[in-house]
Amino acid sequence: MYVIVVYDVDQKRTGKMLKLCRRYLHWIQNSVLEGELTPMQLKQFKAEAHKLMQDNDSLIVFASRDEKWLEKEVLGAERGSTDTFL
């Protein structure tokens, strides 16, 4: 599955969240990561993220069964290292 994760967590946990996300996905922008995960990996990632998150923290997972169903275009500066698909 092609996965995009965006998170908005308390300042105290941003470092740990980024570290966790980077174990599974590629960083492409501030609090935004993407990559290919198997359903099992996605399940593990969500469980770990859940454990880390508290109070008002928020994380959104967008998952598409196939990367080609999702067009990606970067306007302006490209932060991450992955190329543009569009």
Place this chain on the structure above:
Amino acid sequence: MYVIVVYDVDQKRTGKMLKLCRRYLHWIQNSVLEGELTPMQLKQFKAEAHKLMQDNDSLIVFASRDEKWLEKEVLGAERGSTDTFL
């Protein structure tokens, strides 16, 4: 098209960028918006965003031809008003 936009722009322009994005999409998280756009609307949005952006500003558009090709799950606090699809 179902569209997700994530942006990372200079502090001076975040207000204007949010205002522009909100004219087209629903805010769901810090610098993250989503919604349905026609190809023409998406084109207009990108042109306006391009005009607004400078230097190292970055904006990524993810577009899926059909919302059902993309599963969305919110972990933790839901910021935006849209419901969870998953």
